[in-house]
Amino acid sequence: MDRDKPILAARDLGVSFLRADGSAVVALRDVCLEVFPGEFLCILGRSGHGKTTLLNIVAGLLRAQHGELRVMDRLVTGPGTDRGVIFQQDAVFPWMRVEENVAFGLRFRNITKRERLEIAREHLALVGLSSVARAWPRELSGGMRARVAIAAVFANDPPILLADEPFGALDYVTRRQLQAVLRDLWRRTGKTVLFVTHDVDEAMMLGTRVIVVKNGGIAEDRIIDLPMPRSDDDIATPEGLALKHLFLHHIGLE
């Protein structure tokens, strides 16, 4: 794939919603965005500023009222196998075993059930869950279910991964572990990731690039030129701290 050519291009995306009282709220205003192959793009912003709206348009779950979105030069009109969504931890099917959950997305492929389960088990191994492949989701912790969701989307092998605050409900240590799991799989596979978060530290830890979404627009767009994998010490450098303060300023903390 040509790394200099956007894998995803949004032009002038605009979305308004009608409130219950009949007034309109502009969720996105004229958003233009190009994402390049292999980027880990963090979409950062406070609650209510349009992050989910933007991600839902990219996922094909929501249509913009104006503007257009192209993925690999094709106009997006709905969901597609080129974009996989990492759902929040509780989006697993409780009536299927862990490995069946991971294999589920592969059911439309022209391969046997045995092969699907094999791919599922390979991906469970990559997220450190081999020992619970035959378990039921209810037997797992929230962090383990989040690993299942990651294994499932990587098993499907889409070039683009989308995640909307996937670790938001997890405790601090588990969240940090899951960030490392996702980062390592991203590095290993070279996929393009769009990752929504309201957490500046999470964006600094994961992003090769961070955009700040504010009042339905992109208020900041920065390449994070820090080592990857990244440590707290990498972020605590003058360069890292300057970026962190810039983002904190945008979300209104400084």
Ligand SMILES: Nc1ncnc2c1ncn2[C@@H]1O[C@H](COP(=O)(O)OP(=O)(O)O)[C@@H](O)[C@H]1O
């Ligand atoms: N289905 C909807 N109906 C009405 N308003 C909505 C709807 N979805 C989002 N909004 C409004 O659009 C704005 C952006 O929402 P959203 O994209 O969910 O923000 P974020 O994900 O950053 O918290 C907010 O003001 C929100 O209340």
Ligand SMILES: [Mg+2]
């Ligand atoms: Mg949201």
